[in-house]
Amino acid sequence: MTEHVEFDSICPKCDGINHVRARVGERMVEVHCKHCTHGHNYLHVVHQHVIVKEYTPEEKLRNKIKSLIENKEFAFIGKRTTICLLTLKGGYEAVGKSAVADEAAFDEEIGKKYAFEDAMKKAIIALGAFLNKEDLK
Numbered sequence: 617m618t619e620h621v622e623f624d625s626i627c628p629k630c631d632g633i634n635h636v637r638a639r640v641g642e643r644m645v646e647v648h649c650k651h652c653t654h655g656h657n658y659l660h661v662v663h664q665h666v667i668v669k670e671y672t673p674e675e676k677l678r679n680k681i682k683s684l685i686e687n688k689e690f691a692f693i694g695k696r697t698t699i700c701l702l703t704l705k706g707g708y709e710a711v712g713k714s715a716v717a718d719e720a721a722f723d724e725e726i727g728k729k730y731a732f733e734d735a736m737k738k739a740i741i742a743l744g745a746f747l748n749k750e751d752l753k
């Protein structure tokens with residue numbers, strides 16, 4: 617996730633309001649007025665701003681796939697392996713697995729967590745190409 621700040625700035629030349637985005641922590645921003653006929657650059661001192669959080673395309677895709685999950689099932693097989701079956705809206709199924717190297721270290725919750733992540737990865741690869749950009753806004 618990335619963050620930037622946004623604020624409205626009044627042009628000293630024409631009184632027009634410009635909506636500006638800048639990096640977090642920036643105190644002085646050069647604003648290009650889009651209202652002045654020939655354009656006008658001036659410095660804006662940032663007092664008040666809104667921090668805007670933005671998800672990366674990968675995070676958006678992951679969130680989208682997560683929202684499509686209708687059912688999660690887990691199974692433990694052998695002594696160190698966990699299987700996760702995700703059923704998504706529309707009936708698509710993705711299987712993930714995880715295994716610990718040392719069976720003495722096997723932990724159900726950790727096994728479930730990694731098997732889930734593995735199934736998510738597979739669902740993202742399989743479905744990512746089918747979701748168009750509109751779905752990810």
Ligand SMILES: [Zn+2]
Nearest residue numbers: 627630649652
């Ligand atoms: Zn202006």
